[in-house]
Amino acid sequence: MRAGVDGLARMQERWNPPEDGKLKVNVDAAFTESSGEAGIGVVIRNHLGAIVLSAWKKIFGAGSAEEVEAQACREGSYSNEGVSTHINKS
Numbered sequence: 001m002r003a004g005v006d007g008l009a010r011m012q013e014r015w016n017p018p019e020d021g022k023l024k025v026n027v028d029a030a031f032t033e034s035s036g037e038a039g040i041g042v043v044i045r046n047h048l049g050a051i052v053l054s055a056w057k058k059i060f061g062a063g064s065a066e067e068v069e070a071q072a073c074r075e076g077s078y079s080n081e082g083v084s085t086h087i088n089k090s
Contacts, residue, residue: 022046027073
């Protein structure tokens with residue numbers, strides 16, 4: 001365990017790779033309630049842990065952390081569709 005920025009104990013999670021031949025999408029989001037500014041990030045890795053795609057996006061006028069997390073999931077899904085299609089065609 002390690003202490004977070006707020007001083008609370010956090011469990012440190014270890015990244016688990018997908019099955020051989022599959023891709024894994026990880027997304028995250030950050031939201032500042034006072035300004036409505038947010039950011040999302042997407043990382044797609046193969047079974048070896050190699051990054052296949054990474055992307056980020058800044059968002060203005062977001063309404064909530066949940067909204068931004070949902071948008072991050074949607075962006076990750078869209079990104080994975082494009083990468084999977086490209087890899088499957090190769």
